[in-house]
Amino acid sequence: MFVGHYAAAFAARTIPKSPNLATCFVAVQLVDIGFFSLAFFGVEKWRPDPAIAGIMPVDLYYMPYTHSLAGSAAWALAAGALIAAIVARDRKLVAGAIVAALVFSHWLLDLVVHRPDLGIFDDEPVKLGFGLWDWPRIEMPLEIGLLLGAFWIYLRATRARTEWGRWSPWLLLGYLLLIQSINWFSAPPQGAAAFSGLGLLAYGASAAFAYWVERTRADRLGLE
Ligand SMILES: [Zn+2]
Numbered sequence: 001m002f003v004g005h006y007a008a009a010f011a012a013r014t015i016p017k018s019p020n021l022a023t024c025f026v027a028v029q030l031v032d033i034g035f036f037s038l039a040f041f042g043v044e045k046w047r048p049d050p051a052i053a054g055i056m057p058v059d060l061y062y063m064p065y066t067h068s069l070a071g072s073a074a075w076a077l078a079a080g081a082l083i084a085a086i087v088a089r090d091r092k093l094v095a096g097a098i099v100a101a102l103v104f105s106h107w108l109l110d111l112v113v114h115r116p117d118l119g120i121f122d123d124e125p126v127k128l129g130f131g132l133w134d135w136p137r138i139e140m141p142l143e144i145g146l147l148l149g150a151f152w153i154y155l156r157a158t159r160a161r162t163e164w165g166r167w168s169p170w171l172l173l174g175y176l177l178l179i180q181s182i183n184w185f186s187a188p189p190q191g192a193a194a195f196s197g198l199g200l201l202a203y204g205a206s207a208a209f210a211y212w213v214e215r216t217r218a219d220r221l222g223l224e
Helices: 005-012 021-028 030-040 069-086 089-113 136-157 168-185 192-216
Strands: 045-048 058-062 158-160 217-219
Touching: 005 021, 005 089, 005 136, 021 030, 021 089, 021 192, 030 069, 030 089, 030 192, 069 089, 136 158, 136 168, 168 192, 192 217
Parallel strands: none
Antiparallel strands: 045 058, 158 217
């Protein structure tokens, strides 16, 4: 799952005292940012597997630090604590809780789509994953539907603050759909540098895009 994770970010940003949309964007992909970084150094492991039909023909065979249940929970707690430490006093609890929930939401959504490659505490032989990636005709509309639903909620909760603000959310949506279709319909990169580099570039650009959108939009509902 790629853009489906951003559904949680768009929805969470409509909660009063929630963090910036860019922070929410980083939070929902934080464990993947960790995975691509660790995979670059060979600490977590993947390999192309052309035998896999369906989405993501890649065997994600060693991801204990980022994609085990315990690993994801630890990243969520650490990120929530970090945000709570740096935001203003009246936002600490809500912003910290939202970021922790967003970071952990990644694992829950991955659980639905991944083939069984998610451990509980570490890298046990028995792994979790409902494998919806093997059912693209269900997974694809589900992922896009999640994104569009949350995008609509975000649009309704905010209004344009600048001239660009009328178009900026739509440009972001178009960008996300473009990246998703590249991810779905082109062959995955083979080398470690390309695999990790493109992944991190996509997440970084998405967060930067969200930061710009936030600057062009204001809260319609006085959410701050
Ligand atoms: Zn993931």
